[in-house]
Amino acid sequence: MANVRVAVRVRPLSKREIKEGGRIIVEVDGNVAKIRNLKVDSRPDGFGDFREKIVAFGFDYCYWSVNPEDPQYASQDVVFQDLGTEVLSGAAKGYNICLFAYGQTGSGKTYTMLGTPGLFIREEDYAPLPSSCRIKVSFLEIYNERVRDLLKQSDKKKSYSLRVREHPELGPYVQGLSQHVVTNYKQVIQLLEEGIANRITAATHIHEASSRSHAIFTIYYTQAVLENNLPSEIASKINLVDLAGSERADPSYCKDRITEGANINKSLVTLGIVISTLAQNSQAFSSCQSLNSAASDGDSGIPSSPSGTSSGAGPSRRQSYIPYRDSVLTWLLKDSLGGNSKTIMVATVSPAHTSYSETMSTLRYASNAKHIINKPRVNEDANVKLIRELREEIRRLKAMLLNFELRNFSPLNEEKDENLKELVLQNELKVGILGGHS
Ligand SMILES: Nc1ncnc2c1ncn2[C@@H]1O[C@H](COP(=O)(O)OP(=O)(O)OP(=O)(O)O)[C@@H](O)[C@H]1O
Secondary structure, eight states, X not given: XXXXXXXXXXXXXXXXXXXXXXXXXXXXXXXXXEEEOHHHHTSGGGTTOOSOSEEEXXXXXXXXXXXXXXXXXXXXXXXXXXXXXXXXXXXXTTOOEEEEEEOSTTSSHHHHHTOSSOSSSOGGGOSBOOTTEEEEEEEEEEETTEEEETTOOSOTTGGGOBOEEEETTTEEEETTOOOEEESBHHHHHHHHHHHHHHHHHHHHHTTTHHXXXXXXXXXXXXXXXXXXXXXXXXXXXXXXXXXXXXGGGOHHHHHTTGGGTGGGGHHHHHHHHHHHHHHHHHHHHHHHHHHOGGGOSGGGGOOEETTOOOOSSSOOOOEEOOOGGGSHHHHHTGGGTTSSSXXXXXXXXXXXXXGHHHHHHHHHHHHHHTTOEEOOOOOBOHHHHHHHHHHHHHHHHHHHHHHHHHHOOOGGGHHHHHHHHHHHHHHHHHHHHHHSOO
């Protein structure tokens, strides 16, 4: 099990913020991000105002990207060293990885995730990919709860209606989404740029779509490996998720734009509910675990409750229902949120006092996400895993047999000896059937 890792990145003041006399109210101290409330600050002794002047939040990483002259300045390279390396090495080991950026419009989500120099696809990596590795990419956009393929632009109207379905083992997927085989990193960048251009083109047709849509760029890795002399495949994927501006999650903001209906931020609002419910469940689970070590055997022991309530006093093992299917985004990211994935959230914020409420809400959101517990596992071939386990069992039984024969020559023990031999034989037969050879 692994907690969602959370990073916060503070971008420079924008030209507009400078023009408006924007004051910097965010600071970073190691892994702590602090935000100052100027309204409380300006009152003498804060009399009659119970709000805190400074609120501090701890994260896995905090990046100060405000001023390049500052000694603690975090460039795109610094961010890559931490997050990019973690993402790429995780995928190479066979884990599903999800990295998503959350923050208000213009806070630097796209810059961090898909910008140049790219965080995950580096220009120096233009070398061909190893032949043992097959890579495909796809790029989609969710706008108004509808899915559009950003890499297949034959019919703009039709392409906004791809369906989300659920595979019993592989989980939710988009039916008919194009996947493109690439043989080097340059092609990955070309497809990324092509998709971004399609997103922008659409934005000119559909009013301001880029900051209202969510984009998911997925890299699928399939590695050919030899496990116990058996050819096998490890399949993993990286989801890079560029979310819509978080102010779209504000219900009052939604009311102002009746024409767009409730869909515009349904995904973002549901994401917030999913994150906070998962966080509550994880916290309830860990407090339950510390009280009762019998509950430590993972999710298999947790009954789920559709009512979403805990009963009785003290920590309960009841888990609240997670409404993944209430929005397209959360349905597609089901595995990344509380499932089989290593997930990193980057919360991007503006340092300006004019963005106080948005920054505060982003930091709270991110702080909640830290508590989500995922269950990442290496996606190896099920047969190969079984064969490995059976071979380990054979080795153990043979060692037992040898030990037994050396110590006990008595004919009375012959029966036990035969039993052990029979077990070894049975396991070898199973391995032979599964692998074609033992
Ligand atoms: N860390 C940074 N360093 C320098 N410039 C940045 C940084 N982050 C963002 N910017 C600049 O701020 C502007 C807004 O950034 P960006 O487009 O990434 O925001 P966004 O959060 O993706 O917005 P939207 O929600 O509208 O898609 C861009 O001009 C970008 O170049």
